[in-house]
Amino acid sequence: MSYKTTRNCLKCSILALGLLVLQVATAQDGFADLDQALSAKQKQLGKSYVLQVWKAGDTLAYLKTSPELNARTAVPVAGSSKWLTAALLMVFVDEGKISLDDKITRWLPEFEKYGKNYITLRHCLSHMTGIKSDGSGVGKLFQKKKFDSLEEEVNSYAAREIQSNPGTEFRYNDIGPNIAGRVLEVLTKKRFDQLAKQRLFTPMKMRSTSFSNMGGGPLDPSGGASASADDYMKFLVMLLNKGTYHGRRILSEESVAELLKAQVPAGLMKDVPKLTEGYSYALGSWVANTGAAGTVFTGPAFPGAWPMIDTCRGYAYVYMVKDSPGEEKTRLHMELKSTVDGHFSGNCD
16 A cells, blocks of 8 residues: 555544544533533443433434443343334334234244133233233243243243233233244244344344343343444434434334334233333333323333433433443433433423
8 A cells, every 4th residue: 555545544534533523522512411410410320321312313412421331332231122122023014924913822822722812912012911920030030041942931931820811901021022022933933133133233233232142041032132322222213213214214104103102001000110100101112201192212221221212302312331320210311301301392291
């Protein structure tokens, strides 16, 4: 390579770096109040963090990172995985290969053998299967590790006690999304992690996102994803843009509308985590505001990740954390959201 060519390449690299720095610096303009609010809450939210805010249309509005974590580093997102799993299923709804109101016995005959004939995929994604959960915590992790595959784990659900009739009570747990993930495996004859990568992550260039079982046990559509802040933001912006990412159609507008529609009447909410008390539930995400139609949706992970979109004001918010203090975060994030709201127009609830 000639000296002149090398010099020109160096100039281009410096220019590109300068533009990136300028983009981030420009994105911070006018957000001094958010800087201040974030700083005040940092001890409670976790010191290793990334906070991003993007406008609909894929425009960076705000970015703040700690030295210990950057926006391209993947971290476990636990319960935020459910939103990804719900969206993956809607890919196949769009293709006409499956319907939310299909009964799971169409693909999983083990459930018919135990008389669970009326559970639908909609019940699965909205936590209304009626199947009794095995609880949470260490005992739950031990139970999962005794299975070698998602197929084994989901088949074990078939023999469990029915706590309530399908569609009559909401109880938040891993059962429904894992059943939906297994249905997709049977439908496509592909493993769930491969399917998620091929049909959802790769089309949106979510290169740091994956489902894995490196911790032992089967793949976990309910809580087994890892993602970077950059990647999860791509997913949220796709939803804000009614199913498109950089001009590419990922989901139909109808499927996005269904994903973001409250599915559970207030009277049916029986077992709700403290983190999301008072919220309704859509498909894979929580509806955080009330009214004729929800406009704020979030899929929080109890270890600390907090993805959220506001469809009225037209922005997406992602907070990723590496080391969380493990405290209840709803109030903190909604206070930060209130600060962000002031930078976006809209006559919203």
